[in-house]
Amino acid sequence: MIDILLYILMGMSFLCFIRVLLGPTMADRMVAIDIFGILVVGICALLILKTGRLFLIDVAIAWIMLSFIGTIALGKYLTRNKLDE
Amino acid sequence: MKYITLFLMTFILWLLFTFTLGIYSLIIGFVVSLVITLLFGNRYLSDWKLYYNPVRYFWALVYLVIFIWECLIANFDVAYRVLSPKMPIKPGIVKVKSNLSSDIAKTFLANSITMTPGTITVDVIDDNIYIHWIYVSSQDPSVYTKKLIGRFEKLLKKVFE
Amino acid sequence: MNNISVILIIVGIAFDLFGCIGLLRLPDLYNRLQSATKCVTLGTCSILLALFLHYGFTSVGVKALIAIPLLFFASTVGAHILIRGAYKYGLKLTDKTVVDEYKEVDQ
Incomplete structure:
Protein backbone atom coordinates (compact mmCIF):
# COMPACT_ATOMS: atom_id res chain seq x y z
CA MET A 1 0.00 0.00 0.00
CA ILE A 2 2.62 2.54 1.12
CA ASP A 3 4.91 1.19 -1.63
CA ILE A 4 2.42 2.05 -4.37
CA LEU A 5 1.88 5.56 -2.97
CA LEU A 6 5.65 6.10 -2.83
CA TYR A 7 6.01 5.07 -6.47
CA ILE A 8 3.25 7.53 -7.41
CA LEU A 9 5.07 10.36 -5.60
CA MET A 10 8.34 9.50 -7.32
CA GLY A 11 6.54 9.49 -10.66
CA MET A 12 5.31 12.99 -9.89
CA SER A 13 8.86 14.16 -9.28
CA PHE A 14 9.61 12.94 -12.82
CA LEU A 15 6.80 15.24 -14.01
CA CYS A 16 8.75 18.08 -12.35
CA PHE A 17 11.87 17.03 -14.23
CA ILE A 18 9.97 17.10 -17.52
CA ARG A 19 9.19 20.74 -16.78
CA VAL A 20 12.87 21.31 -16.04
CA LEU A 21 13.73 19.91 -19.48
CA LEU A 22 10.98 21.84 -21.30
CA GLY A 23 11.06 25.17 -19.47
CA PRO A 24 11.79 27.99 -21.92
CA THR A 25 13.54 30.27 -19.43
CA MET A 26 15.67 29.83 -16.34
CA ALA A 27 12.87 30.98 -14.03
CA ASP A 28 10.56 28.16 -15.20
CA ARG A 29 13.22 25.60 -14.43
CA MET A 30 13.85 26.97 -10.98
CA VAL A 31 10.13 26.96 -10.14
CA ALA A 32 10.03 23.27 -11.06
CA ILE A 33 13.02 22.60 -8.78
CA ASP A 34 11.24 24.47 -5.97
CA ILE A 35 8.15 22.28 -6.35
CA PHE A 36 10.38 19.20 -6.38
CA GLY A 37 11.77 20.30 -3.01
CA ILE A 38 8.29 20.29 -1.49
CA LEU A 39 7.58 16.85 -2.97
CA VAL A 40 10.73 15.48 -1.31
CA VAL A 41 9.26 16.41 2.09
CA GLY A 42 6.24 14.25 1.28
CA ILE A 43 8.53 11.41 0.19
CA CYS A 44 10.41 11.68 3.51
CA ALA A 45 7.12 11.49 5.44
CA LEU A 46 6.05 8.37 3.57
CA LEU A 47 9.48 6.78 4.06
CA ILE A 48 9.06 7.20 7.83
CA LEU A 49 5.81 5.26 7.64
CA LYS A 50 7.43 2.57 5.48
CA THR A 51 10.77 1.99 7.19
CA GLY A 52 10.14 3.28 10.72
CA ARG A 53 13.37 5.32 10.80
CA LEU A 54 12.34 8.29 12.88
CA PHE A 55 15.28 10.59 12.11
CA LEU A 56 13.91 11.21 8.60
CA ILE A 57 11.55 13.88 10.01
CA ASP A 58 14.63 15.96 10.85
CA VAL A 59 15.77 15.52 7.25
CA ALA A 60 12.37 16.80 6.11
CA ILE A 61 12.52 19.90 8.34
CA ALA A 62 16.06 20.70 7.22
CA TRP A 63 15.00 20.23 3.60
CA ILE A 64 12.15 22.74 4.02
CA MET A 65 14.54 25.37 5.39
CA LEU A 66 17.22 24.80 2.76
CA SER A 67 14.80 24.92 -0.16
CA PHE A 68 13.35 28.13 1.30
CA ILE A 69 16.79 29.74 1.32
CA GLY A 70 17.36 28.59 -2.26
CA THR A 71 14.05 30.10 -3.37
CA ILE A 72 14.85 33.42 -1.70
CA ALA A 73 18.27 33.53 -3.39
CA LEU A 74 16.69 32.88 -6.78
CA GLY A 75 14.06 35.56 -6.19
CA LYS A 76 16.74 38.11 -5.33
CA TYR A 77 18.65 37.16 -8.48
CA LEU A 78 15.55 37.54 -10.65
CA THR A 79 14.68 40.90 -9.11
CA ARG A 80 18.08 42.41 -9.88
CA ASN A 81 18.56 41.14 -13.44
CA LYS A 82 16.74 41.72 -16.70
CA LEU A 83 15.77 39.15 -19.30
CA ASP A 84 17.78 39.88 -22.44
CA GLU A 85 15.88 38.86 -25.55
CA MET B 1 9.92 42.78 28.72
CA LYS B 2 10.28 42.74 24.98
CA TYR B 3 13.44 40.69 25.31
CA ILE B 4 11.80 38.21 27.68
CA THR B 5 8.92 37.59 25.25
CA LEU B 6 11.27 36.90 22.37
CA PHE B 7 13.43 34.66 24.57
CA LEU B 8 10.41 32.60 25.64
CA MET B 9 9.25 32.20 22.03
CA THR B 10 12.62 31.01 20.74
CA PHE B 11 13.19 28.68 23.71
CA ILE B 12 9.77 27.02 23.37
CA LEU B 13 10.42 26.57 19.64
CA TRP B 14 13.76 24.93 20.46
CA LEU B 15 12.09 22.59 22.94
CA LEU B 16 9.54 21.55 20.32
CA PHE B 17 12.21 21.00 17.68
CA THR B 18 14.47 18.82 19.80
CA PHE B 19 11.75 17.21 21.94
CA THR B 20 14.14 15.92 24.59
CA LEU B 21 14.76 17.15 28.12
CA GLY B 22 18.44 16.18 28.33
CA ILE B 23 20.63 18.62 30.25
CA TYR B 24 23.02 19.34 27.34
CA SER B 25 20.19 19.98 24.94
CA LEU B 26 18.62 22.41 27.43
CA ILE B 27 21.90 24.27 27.95
CA ILE B 28 22.53 24.61 24.19
CA GLY B 29 18.97 25.82 23.66
CA PHE B 30 19.29 28.36 26.46
CA VAL B 31 22.54 29.78 25.09
CA VAL B 32 21.31 29.92 21.48
CA SER B 33 18.04 31.62 22.46
CA LEU B 34 19.98 34.12 24.60
CA VAL B 35 22.30 35.01 21.70
CA ILE B 36 19.37 35.39 19.28
CA THR B 37 17.49 37.54 21.79
CA LEU B 38 20.45 39.85 22.36
CA LEU B 39 21.11 40.18 18.63
CA PHE B 40 17.61 40.72 17.32
CA GLY B 41 15.57 41.75 20.35
CA ASN B 42 15.59 45.37 19.36
CA ARG B 43 13.98 44.92 15.95
CA TYR B 44 10.98 42.70 16.51
CA LEU B 45 7.98 42.64 18.83
CA SER B 46 7.54 46.37 19.21
CA ASP B 47 4.00 45.67 20.49
CA TRP B 48 4.73 42.86 22.93
CA LYS B 49 1.68 43.57 25.10
CA LEU B 50 -0.54 42.07 22.41
CA TYR B 51 1.01 38.65 23.00
CA TYR B 52 -0.44 38.36 26.51
CA MET C 1 -2.19 2.61 10.46
CA ASN C 2 -5.72 3.79 11.06
CA ASN C 3 -8.18 4.68 8.36
CA ILE C 4 -8.09 8.45 8.79
CA SER C 5 -4.38 8.71 8.10
CA VAL C 6 -4.69 6.50 5.01
CA ILE C 7 -7.44 8.77 3.68
CA LEU C 8 -5.38 11.89 4.44
CA ILE C 9 -2.35 10.45 2.63
CA ILE C 10 -4.41 9.54 -0.44
CA VAL C 11 -6.04 13.00 -0.54
CA GLY C 12 -2.64 14.62 -0.17
CA ILE C 13 -1.15 12.60 -3.01
CA ALA C 14 -4.14 13.45 -5.21
CA PHE C 15 -3.55 17.18 -4.58
CA ASP C 16 0.16 16.74 -5.32
CA LEU C 17 -0.81 15.10 -8.61
CA PHE C 18 -3.12 17.99 -9.57
CA GLY C 19 -0.34 20.44 -8.80
CA CYS C 20 2.17 18.58 -10.96
CA ILE C 21 -0.30 18.27 -13.85
CA GLY C 22 -0.85 22.02 -13.56
CA LEU C 23 2.90 22.54 -13.68
CA LEU C 24 2.96 20.82 -17.06
CA ARG C 25 -0.25 22.12 -18.61
CA LEU C 26 -0.66 25.80 -17.75
CA PRO C 27 0.65 28.37 -20.22
CA ASP C 28 2.97 30.75 -18.34
CA LEU C 29 5.05 30.93 -15.17
CA TYR C 30 2.56 32.97 -13.15
CA ASN C 31 -0.28 30.48 -13.64
CA ARG C 32 2.08 27.58 -13.06
CA LEU C 33 3.05 29.03 -9.70
CA GLN C 34 -0.65 29.40 -8.89
CA SER C 35 -1.43 25.74 -9.34
CA ALA C 36 1.87 24.17 -8.39
CA THR C 37 2.94 25.90 -5.19
CA LYS C 38 -0.38 25.79 -3.44
CA CYS C 39 -1.81 22.44 -4.47
CA VAL C 40 1.52 20.77 -3.73
CA THR C 41 1.92 22.54 -0.38
CA LEU C 42 -1.57 21.61 0.77
CA GLY C 43 -1.02 18.01 -0.31
CA THR C 44 2.26 17.73 1.57
CA CYS C 45 0.69 19.35 4.67
CA SER C 46 -2.02 16.71 4.51
CA ILE C 47 0.60 13.93 4.40
CA LEU C 48 2.40 15.45 7.43
CA LEU C 49 -0.93 15.67 9.30
CA ALA C 50 -1.45 11.98 8.61
CA LEU C 51 1.98 11.33 10.12
CA PHE C 52 0.93 13.24 13.25
CA LEU C 53 -2.30 11.24 13.53
CA HIS C 54 -0.40 8.00 13.17
CA TYR C 55 2.28 8.68 15.78
CA GLY C 56 0.32 10.87 18.21
CA PHE C 57 2.15 13.08 20.71
CA THR C 58 5.57 11.47 20.36
CA SER C 59 8.71 13.17 19.09
CA VAL C 60 7.97 12.40 15.43
CA GLY C 61 4.34 13.45 15.70
CA VAL C 62 5.09 16.82 17.28
CA LYS C 63 7.89 17.51 14.81
CA ALA C 64 5.53 16.72 11.92
CA LEU C 65 3.00 19.10 13.45
CA ILE C 66 5.44 22.01 13.64
CA ALA C 67 6.74 21.24 10.16
CA ILE C 68 3.27 22.18 8.83
CA PRO C 69 3.36 25.95 9.66
CA LEU C 70 7.03 26.01 8.68
CA LEU C 71 6.18 24.61 5.23
CA PHE C 72 3.21 26.98 4.96
CA PHE C 73 5.22 30.14 5.58
CA ALA C 74 8.24 28.97 3.58
CA SER C 75 6.14 28.21 0.53
CA THR C 76 3.99 31.37 0.70
CA VAL C 77 6.97 33.68 1.03
CA GLY C 78 8.78 31.71 -1.66
CA ALA C 79 5.87 31.96 -4.10
CA HIS C 80 5.50 35.68 -3.45
CA ILE C 81 9.16 36.46 -4.00
CA LEU C 82 9.34 34.24 -7.11
CA ILE C 83 6.34 35.90 -8.76
CA ARG C 84 7.64 39.39 -7.97
CA GLY C 85 11.10 38.47 -9.22
CA ALA C 86 9.68 37.01 -12.41
CA TYR C 87 7.74 40.21 -13.08
CA LYS C 88 10.80 42.39 -12.53
CA TYR C 89 12.87 39.96 -14.64
CA GLY C 90 10.62 40.83 -17.57
CA LEU C 91 8.77 37.59 -18.25
CA LYS C 92 5.68 38.15 -20.40
CA LEU C 93 2.20 37.41 -19.09
CA THR C 94 0.24 34.98 -21.24
CA ASP C 95 -2.03 36.14 -24.09
CA LYS C 96 -5.16 35.25 -22.18
CA THR C 97 -4.44 37.93 -19.56
CA VAL C 98 -7.30 40.40 -19.23
CA VAL C 99 -5.94 43.08 -16.89
CA ASP C 100 -2.54 44.17 -15.58
CA GLU C 101 -2.57 46.94 -13.01
CA TYR C 102 0.97 46.33 -11.77
CA LYS C 103 2.47 47.79 -14.95
CA GLU C 104 2.27 51.40 -13.79
CA VAL C 105 4.21 50.63 -10.60
CA ASP C 106 6.93 48.71 -12.37
CA GLN C 107 8.15 51.68 -14.38
Whole structure:
Protein backbone atom coordinates (compact mmCIF):
# COMPACT_ATOMS: atom_id res chain seq x y z
CA MET A 1 0.00 0.00 0.00
CA ILE A 2 2.62 2.54 1.12
CA ASP A 3 4.91 1.19 -1.63
CA ILE A 4 2.42 2.05 -4.37
CA LEU A 5 1.88 5.56 -2.97
CA LEU A 6 5.65 6.10 -2.83
CA TYR A 7 6.01 5.07 -6.47
CA ILE A 8 3.25 7.53 -7.41
CA LEU A 9 5.07 10.36 -5.60
CA MET A 10 8.34 9.50 -7.32
CA GLY A 11 6.54 9.49 -10.66
CA MET A 12 5.31 12.99 -9.89
CA SER A 13 8.86 14.16 -9.28
CA PHE A 14 9.61 12.94 -12.82
CA LEU A 15 6.80 15.24 -14.01
CA CYS A 16 8.75 18.08 -12.35
CA PHE A 17 11.87 17.03 -14.23
CA ILE A 18 9.97 17.10 -17.52
CA ARG A 19 9.19 20.74 -16.78
CA VAL A 20 12.87 21.31 -16.04
CA LEU A 21 13.73 19.91 -19.48
CA LEU A 22 10.98 21.84 -21.30
CA GLY A 23 11.06 25.17 -19.47
CA PRO A 24 11.79 27.99 -21.92
CA THR A 25 13.54 30.27 -19.43
CA MET A 26 15.67 29.83 -16.34
CA ALA A 27 12.87 30.98 -14.03
CA ASP A 28 10.56 28.16 -15.20
CA ARG A 29 13.22 25.60 -14.43
CA MET A 30 13.85 26.97 -10.98
CA VAL A 31 10.13 26.96 -10.14
CA ALA A 32 10.03 23.27 -11.06
CA ILE A 33 13.02 22.60 -8.78
CA ASP A 34 11.24 24.47 -5.97
CA ILE A 35 8.15 22.28 -6.35
CA PHE A 36 10.38 19.20 -6.38
CA GLY A 37 11.77 20.30 -3.01
CA ILE A 38 8.29 20.29 -1.49
CA LEU A 39 7.58 16.85 -2.97
CA VAL A 40 10.73 15.48 -1.31
CA VAL A 41 9.26 16.41 2.09
CA GLY A 42 6.24 14.25 1.28
CA ILE A 43 8.53 11.41 0.19
CA CYS A 44 10.41 11.68 3.51
CA ALA A 45 7.12 11.49 5.44
CA LEU A 46 6.05 8.37 3.57
CA LEU A 47 9.48 6.78 4.06
CA ILE A 48 9.06 7.20 7.83
CA LEU A 49 5.81 5.26 7.64
CA LYS A 50 7.43 2.57 5.48
CA THR A 51 10.77 1.99 7.19
CA GLY A 52 10.14 3.28 10.72
CA ARG A 53 13.37 5.32 10.80
CA LEU A 54 12.34 8.29 12.88
CA PHE A 55 15.28 10.59 12.11
CA LEU A 56 13.91 11.21 8.60
CA ILE A 57 11.55 13.88 10.01
CA ASP A 58 14.63 15.96 10.85
CA VAL A 59 15.77 15.52 7.25
CA ALA A 60 12.37 16.80 6.11
CA ILE A 61 12.52 19.90 8.34
CA ALA A 62 16.06 20.70 7.22
CA TRP A 63 15.00 20.23 3.60
CA ILE A 64 12.15 22.74 4.02
CA MET A 65 14.54 25.37 5.39
CA LEU A 66 17.22 24.80 2.76
CA SER A 67 14.80 24.92 -0.16
CA PHE A 68 13.35 28.13 1.30
CA ILE A 69 16.79 29.74 1.32
CA GLY A 70 17.36 28.59 -2.26
CA THR A 71 14.05 30.10 -3.37
CA ILE A 72 14.85 33.42 -1.70
CA ALA A 73 18.27 33.53 -3.39
CA LEU A 74 16.69 32.88 -6.78
CA GLY A 75 14.06 35.56 -6.19
CA LYS A 76 16.74 38.11 -5.33
CA TYR A 77 18.65 37.16 -8.48
CA LEU A 78 15.55 37.54 -10.65
CA THR A 79 14.68 40.90 -9.11
CA ARG A 80 18.08 42.41 -9.88
CA ASN A 81 18.56 41.14 -13.44
CA LYS A 82 16.74 41.72 -16.70
CA LEU A 83 15.77 39.15 -19.30
CA ASP A 84 17.78 39.88 -22.44
CA GLU A 85 15.88 38.86 -25.55
CA MET B 1 9.92 42.78 28.72
CA LYS B 2 10.28 42.74 24.98
CA TYR B 3 13.44 40.69 25.31
CA ILE B 4 11.80 38.21 27.68
CA THR B 5 8.92 37.59 25.25
CA LEU B 6 11.27 36.90 22.37
CA PHE B 7 13.43 34.66 24.57
CA LEU B 8 10.41 32.60 25.64
CA MET B 9 9.25 32.20 22.03
CA THR B 10 12.62 31.01 20.74
CA PHE B 11 13.19 28.68 23.71
CA ILE B 12 9.77 27.02 23.37
CA LEU B 13 10.42 26.57 19.64
CA TRP B 14 13.76 24.93 20.46
CA LEU B 15 12.09 22.59 22.94
CA LEU B 16 9.54 21.55 20.32
CA PHE B 17 12.21 21.00 17.68
CA THR B 18 14.47 18.82 19.80
CA PHE B 19 11.75 17.21 21.94
CA THR B 20 14.14 15.92 24.59
CA LEU B 21 14.76 17.15 28.12
CA GLY B 22 18.44 16.18 28.33
CA ILE B 23 20.63 18.62 30.25
CA TYR B 24 23.02 19.34 27.34
CA SER B 25 20.19 19.98 24.94
CA LEU B 26 18.62 22.41 27.43
CA ILE B 27 21.90 24.27 27.95
CA ILE B 28 22.53 24.61 24.19
CA GLY B 29 18.97 25.82 23.66
CA PHE B 30 19.29 28.36 26.46
CA VAL B 31 22.54 29.78 25.09
CA VAL B 32 21.31 29.92 21.48
CA SER B 33 18.04 31.62 22.46
CA LEU B 34 19.98 34.12 24.60
CA VAL B 35 22.30 35.01 21.70
CA ILE B 36 19.37 35.39 19.28
CA THR B 37 17.49 37.54 21.79
CA LEU B 38 20.45 39.85 22.36
CA LEU B 39 21.11 40.18 18.63
CA PHE B 40 17.61 40.72 17.32
CA GLY B 41 15.57 41.75 20.35
CA ASN B 42 15.59 45.37 19.36
CA ARG B 43 13.98 44.92 15.95
CA TYR B 44 10.98 42.70 16.51
CA LEU B 45 7.98 42.64 18.83
CA SER B 46 7.54 46.37 19.21
CA ASP B 47 4.00 45.67 20.49
CA TRP B 48 4.73 42.86 22.93
CA LYS B 49 1.68 43.57 25.10
CA LEU B 50 -0.54 42.07 22.41
CA TYR B 51 1.01 38.65 23.00
CA TYR B 52 -0.44 38.36 26.51
CA ASN B 53 -4.06 39.03 25.55
CA PRO B 54 -6.05 35.76 25.54
CA VAL B 55 -8.99 37.16 23.53
CA ARG B 56 -6.75 37.50 20.50
CA TYR B 57 -5.85 33.82 20.57
CA PHE B 58 -9.53 32.93 20.40
CA TRP B 59 -10.02 35.09 17.30
CA ALA B 60 -6.84 33.63 15.82
CA LEU B 61 -8.36 30.17 16.21
CA VAL B 62 -11.59 31.27 14.46
CA TYR B 63 -9.48 32.82 11.72
CA LEU B 64 -7.52 29.59 11.31
CA VAL B 65 -10.67 27.48 10.90
CA ILE B 66 -12.20 29.85 8.33
CA PHE B 67 -8.87 30.06 6.51
CA ILE B 68 -8.50 26.28 6.21
CA TRP B 69 -12.08 25.96 4.96
CA GLU B 70 -11.57 28.64 2.29
CA CYS B 71 -8.30 26.99 1.34
CA LEU B 72 -9.94 23.62 0.72
CA ILE B 73 -12.83 25.07 -1.31
CA ALA B 74 -10.51 27.12 -3.48
CA ASN B 75 -8.12 24.21 -3.94
CA PHE B 76 -10.87 22.11 -5.52
CA ASP B 77 -11.64 25.07 -7.76
CA VAL B 78 -8.04 25.25 -9.01
CA ALA B 79 -7.92 21.47 -9.44
CA TYR B 80 -11.03 21.69 -11.65
CA ARG B 81 -9.44 24.44 -13.77
CA VAL B 82 -6.25 22.43 -14.21
CA LEU B 83 -7.93 19.15 -15.07
CA SER B 84 -10.73 20.26 -17.41
CA PRO B 85 -9.67 19.90 -21.04
CA LYS B 86 -10.58 23.47 -22.10
CA MET B 87 -8.67 25.10 -19.20
CA PRO B 88 -11.07 27.92 -18.26
CA ILE B 89 -8.50 30.43 -17.02
CA LYS B 90 -8.64 34.23 -17.32
CA PRO B 91 -5.57 35.50 -15.45
CA GLY B 92 -4.80 39.09 -14.55
CA ILE B 93 -3.21 41.34 -11.94
CA VAL B 94 -5.63 43.47 -9.94
CA LYS B 95 -5.11 46.19 -7.34
CA VAL B 96 -6.89 45.93 -3.99
CA LYS B 97 -7.00 48.56 -1.27
CA SER B 98 -6.95 47.31 2.31
CA ASN B 99 -7.58 49.41 5.41
CA LEU B 100 -5.41 47.52 7.86
CA SER B 101 -2.83 49.73 9.52
CA SER B 102 -0.22 47.61 11.31
CA ASP B 103 2.57 45.91 9.39
CA ILE B 104 2.14 42.43 10.83
CA ALA B 105 -1.58 42.41 10.00
CA LYS B 106 -0.76 43.34 6.41
CA THR B 107 1.84 40.57 6.29
CA PHE B 108 -0.70 38.03 7.47
CA LEU B 109 -3.29 39.29 4.98
CA ALA B 110 -0.80 38.97 2.13
CA ASN B 111 0.19 35.47 3.26
CA SER B 112 -3.45 34.38 3.49
CA ILE B 113 -4.13 35.71 0.00
CA THR B 114 -1.15 33.81 -1.31
CA MET B 115 -2.21 30.60 0.37
CA THR B 116 -5.80 30.56 -0.88
CA PRO B 117 -5.37 28.95 -4.29
CA GLY B 118 -6.18 31.10 -7.27
CA THR B 119 -4.56 34.27 -5.95
CA ILE B 120 -0.94 35.29 -5.30
CA THR B 121 0.23 38.57 -3.80
CA VAL B 122 2.65 40.18 -6.23
CA ASP B 123 3.53 43.24 -4.17
CA VAL B 124 2.40 45.34 -1.23
CA ILE B 125 2.95 49.09 -1.59
CA ASP B 126 1.54 51.23 1.24
CA ASP B 127 -2.14 50.27 1.39
CA ASN B 128 -2.40 48.73 -2.06
CA ILE B 129 -2.03 45.00 -2.56
CA TYR B 130 -1.37 43.76 -6.10
CA ILE B 131 -2.82 40.32 -6.65
CA HIS B 132 -2.34 37.90 -9.51
CA TRP B 133 -5.67 36.15 -9.96
CA ILE B 134 -6.19 33.05 -12.07
CA TYR B 135 -9.81 33.82 -12.99
CA VAL B 136 -10.75 37.51 -13.00
CA SER B 137 -14.51 37.25 -12.62
CA SER B 138 -15.30 40.96 -12.53
CA GLN B 139 -13.43 44.19 -13.26
CA ASP B 140 -15.32 46.28 -10.70
CA PRO B 141 -13.00 47.20 -7.77
CA SER B 142 -15.66 47.13 -5.04
CA VAL B 143 -16.89 43.68 -6.07
CA TYR B 144 -13.52 41.98 -6.23
CA THR B 145 -12.20 43.70 -3.11
CA LYS B 146 -15.04 42.18 -1.14
CA LYS B 147 -14.57 38.82 -2.79
CA LEU B 148 -10.80 38.59 -2.27
CA ILE B 149 -10.08 40.09 1.13
CA GLY B 150 -13.42 40.95 2.77
CA ARG B 151 -13.73 38.00 5.10
CA PHE B 152 -10.08 37.86 6.16
CA GLU B 153 -9.81 41.58 6.80
CA LYS B 154 -12.57 41.75 9.40
CA LEU B 155 -11.07 38.92 11.46
CA LEU B 156 -7.50 40.16 11.16
CA LYS B 157 -8.62 43.52 12.51
CA LYS B 158 -9.88 41.75 15.60
CA VAL B 159 -6.72 39.66 15.95
CA PHE B 160 -4.07 42.30 15.46
CA GLU B 161 -5.60 45.67 16.38
CA MET C 1 -2.19 2.61 10.46
CA ASN C 2 -5.72 3.79 11.06
CA ASN C 3 -8.18 4.68 8.36
CA ILE C 4 -8.09 8.45 8.79
CA SER C 5 -4.38 8.71 8.10
CA VAL C 6 -4.69 6.50 5.01
CA ILE C 7 -7.44 8.77 3.68
CA LEU C 8 -5.38 11.89 4.44
CA ILE C 9 -2.35 10.45 2.63
CA ILE C 10 -4.41 9.54 -0.44
CA VAL C 11 -6.04 13.00 -0.54
CA GLY C 12 -2.64 14.62 -0.17
CA ILE C 13 -1.15 12.60 -3.01
CA ALA C 14 -4.14 13.45 -5.21
CA PHE C 15 -3.55 17.18 -4.58
CA ASP C 16 0.16 16.74 -5.32
CA LEU C 17 -0.81 15.10 -8.61
CA PHE C 18 -3.12 17.99 -9.57
CA GLY C 19 -0.34 20.44 -8.80
CA CYS C 20 2.17 18.58 -10.96
CA ILE C 21 -0.30 18.27 -13.85
CA GLY C 22 -0.85 22.02 -13.56
CA LEU C 23 2.90 22.54 -13.68
CA LEU C 24 2.96 20.82 -17.06
CA ARG C 25 -0.25 22.12 -18.61
CA LEU C 26 -0.66 25.80 -17.75
CA PRO C 27 0.65 28.37 -20.22
CA ASP C 28 2.97 30.75 -18.34
CA LEU C 29 5.05 30.93 -15.17
CA TYR C 30 2.56 32.97 -13.15
CA ASN C 31 -0.28 30.48 -13.64
CA ARG C 32 2.08 27.58 -13.06
CA LEU C 33 3.05 29.03 -9.70
CA GLN C 34 -0.65 29.40 -8.89
CA SER C 35 -1.43 25.74 -9.34
CA ALA C 36 1.87 24.17 -8.39
CA THR C 37 2.94 25.90 -5.19
CA LYS C 38 -0.38 25.79 -3.44
CA CYS C 39 -1.81 22.44 -4.47
CA VAL C 40 1.52 20.77 -3.73
CA THR C 41 1.92 22.54 -0.38
CA LEU C 42 -1.57 21.61 0.77
CA GLY C 43 -1.02 18.01 -0.31
CA THR C 44 2.26 17.73 1.57
CA CYS C 45 0.69 19.35 4.67
CA SER C 46 -2.02 16.71 4.51
CA ILE C 47 0.60 13.93 4.40
CA LEU C 48 2.40 15.45 7.43
CA LEU C 49 -0.93 15.67 9.30
CA ALA C 50 -1.45 11.98 8.61
CA LEU C 51 1.98 11.33 10.12
CA PHE C 52 0.93 13.24 13.25
CA LEU C 53 -2.30 11.24 13.53
CA HIS C 54 -0.40 8.00 13.17
CA TYR C 55 2.28 8.68 15.78
CA GLY C 56 0.32 10.87 18.21
CA PHE C 57 2.15 13.08 20.71
CA THR C 58 5.57 11.47 20.36
CA SER C 59 8.71 13.17 19.09
CA VAL C 60 7.97 12.40 15.43
CA GLY C 61 4.34 13.45 15.70
CA VAL C 62 5.09 16.82 17.28
CA LYS C 63 7.89 17.51 14.81
CA ALA C 64 5.53 16.72 11.92
CA LEU C 65 3.00 19.10 13.45
CA ILE C 66 5.44 22.01 13.64
CA ALA C 67 6.74 21.24 10.16
CA ILE C 68 3.27 22.18 8.83
CA PRO C 69 3.36 25.95 9.66
CA LEU C 70 7.03 26.01 8.68
CA LEU C 71 6.18 24.61 5.23
CA PHE C 72 3.21 26.98 4.96
CA PHE C 73 5.22 30.14 5.58
CA ALA C 74 8.24 28.97 3.58
CA SER C 75 6.14 28.21 0.53
CA THR C 76 3.99 31.37 0.70
CA VAL C 77 6.97 33.68 1.03
CA GLY C 78 8.78 31.71 -1.66
CA ALA C 79 5.87 31.96 -4.10
CA HIS C 80 5.50 35.68 -3.45
CA ILE C 81 9.16 36.46 -4.00
CA LEU C 82 9.34 34.24 -7.11
CA ILE C 83 6.34 35.90 -8.76
CA ARG C 84 7.64 39.39 -7.97
CA GLY C 85 11.10 38.47 -9.22
CA ALA C 86 9.68 37.01 -12.41
CA TYR C 87 7.74 40.21 -13.08
CA LYS C 88 10.80 42.39 -12.53
CA TYR C 89 12.87 39.96 -14.64
CA GLY C 90 10.62 40.83 -17.57
CA LEU C 91 8.77 37.59 -18.25
CA LYS C 92 5.68 38.15 -20.40
CA LEU C 93 2.20 37.41 -19.09
CA THR C 94 0.24 34.98 -21.24
CA ASP C 95 -2.03 36.14 -24.09
CA LYS C 96 -5.16 35.25 -22.18
CA THR C 97 -4.44 37.93 -19.56
CA VAL C 98 -7.30 40.40 -19.23
CA VAL C 99 -5.94 43.08 -16.89
CA ASP C 100 -2.54 44.17 -15.58
CA GLU C 101 -2.57 46.94 -13.01
CA TYR C 102 0.97 46.33 -11.77
CA LYS C 103 2.47 47.79 -14.95
CA GLU C 104 2.27 51.40 -13.79
CA VAL C 105 4.21 50.63 -10.60
CA ASP C 106 6.93 48.71 -12.37
CA GLN C 107 8.15 51.68 -14.38
